[in-house]
Amino acid sequence: MAQRSTLHADVVIIGFGAAGACAALEAAHAGARVVVLDRFGGGGASALSGGVVYAGGGTREQRAAGVSDSPEAMFAYLRQEVGDAVSEDTLRRFCEGSTEMITWLAQHGVPFEGSLCPYKTSYPSNRHYLYYSGSEAAGGFRDAAPPAPRGHRAKGRGTSGKVLFAALEAAVRRAGVQVLTQTRAKELVVDADGRVCTVDCERLTGAAARAHRAVSRVAAKPGLYVPKLARRLHRRAERLERRAEPLRIHADRAVVIAAGGFVSNREMMRRHAPAYRAGLPLGTQGDDGSGIRLGESVGGVAAKLDHVSAWRFITPPSALLSGLLVDRHGTRIGDESRYGAAHGQAIVDKHGGRAWLLVDSRLRSAAKRQIRTQTVWFQRMQAEYLFATAATGGTLEAAARKAGVDPAALKATVDTHNEAARDGKPDPTGKPADFVQVLDQPPYALLDVSVRPSTAYPCPVLTLGGLLVDEATGQVLDERGGPVAGLFAAGRSAVGICSNSYISGLSLADCVFSGRRAGLHSVKELTDADR
Helix, strand or coil, X not given: CCCCEEEEEEEEEECCCHHHXXXXXXXXXXXXXXXXXXXXXXXXXXXXXXXXEECCCCCHHHHHCCCCCCHHHHHHHHHHHHCCCCCHHHHHHHHHCHHHHHHHHXXXXXCCCCCECCCCCCCCCCCCCEECCCCCCCCCCCCXXXXXXXXXXXXXXXXXXXXXXXXXXXXXHHCCCEEEXXXXXXXXXXXXXXXXXXXXXXXXXXXXXXXXXXXXXXXXXXXXXXXXXXXHXXXXXXXXHHHCEEEEEEEEEEEEECCCCCCCCHHHHHHHCHHHCCCEECCCCCCCCHHHHHHHHCCCCEECCCCEEECCCCCCCHHHHHCEEECXXXXXXXXXXXXXXXXXXXXXXXXXXXXXEEECHHHHHHHHHHHHHHCCHHHHHHHHHHHHCCEEECCHHHHHHHHCCCHHHHHHHHHHHHHHHHCCCCCCCCCCHHHCCCCCCCCEEEEECCCCCCCCCCCEEEECCEECECCCCCEEXXXXXXXXXXXXXXXXXXCCCCCCCCCCCHHHHHHHHHHHHHHHHHHHCCCHHHC
């Protein structure tokens, strides 16, 4: 067996995505010696993401776009989305510090821009970097607070999570943080007083590390769209890991777990969220729950592991907001202007995973005209697929029979909707009037938006639960609600602001918020020798 190497640091951070990078920056700024490690090359799900940070209260980008917003309005909206995931005090701190958070990210090199998207979309094109990324303008929400766009997309073509993480990675290295990639945390060690003091790891070096990095990089991005390819490449990476050498890293002050969620752990998904296994895992193979399990191994307690976000977006094109989202019984599922994760959750939890979007010929033509101007490449592919595979018919009943939807019930649903729309009455599901349109122009089409495996129209899923933490410090809690000495958690390894429900940008924003919190307070966690 190879001889074990040893390193010493004040703070050791497990996981080098957005949460780990932000924790490292705050700990280093406070004067700590920081080591951050990652099983792969760094970036994790953050680098694969759209690079959207949910922020408001009057950011520079909002002001540049002529948007009026306040921390109070942001809080009033998020209180409805967040529920009891965190306390009101924590959510207020998040909202009140939101503008500073964007400024802090910009100071570390993350580019933002106040170019406002003029239409509702799941993700803006490369012309726009500020947009309504949640349900702010949907029925039931706009009454609680004036709607404001708070989705701040890092400026970069395509999906710009890579731009956001590249800036954070460069800032971490400038701060003098020691970054160890191709390094896997295997065990946490506690001292005689029960304090987490050491991380036992396995690390690849030389040619094996380079090969591992290359394989895992391919598995991360293309594998996101082809999970079978990702699993096959991951098995190659695991074979390379057999050549890893043992490494022990002593943490004189604290360890921070920021290793992501568990969406790639099929056994954990089967145990905690079996209904969501048909979705496309949104993350890397590193999102295997290992960070959560490490925390549990030393007394930490996990919660909300059954909370999973499933994204079933029906826009772009934005014209599709005027369609009707129905189940196999022909019943409306809800306000179509809601955020896509709200649709996904309803479809999975209440409608057996099956759903269709009804459009008429007028609406279909308007949507097709918008495809070229409102979509990025993957949205364009998905929209074209939905139109090409739609069940169509000269009557509502004919389209319904082709799709497997109850014909009589669907006609009754549409008649009720159309009657209210013609008479100027409120939509039966509360959809705002500016998204309501009479559907009476045949032929009709039912676009299949069910949650099931599909390469052309996948339904991404993201786990939201994790280790319970002290909301003031980010310190991991045990079963009695007391702190686990020397251990902190952040990002999707921890219960946080988005652990009840998700809207675009809220997970990355929580990674920044909770990562900075854990990094700052980890430095304050003193060993006996410091007292």
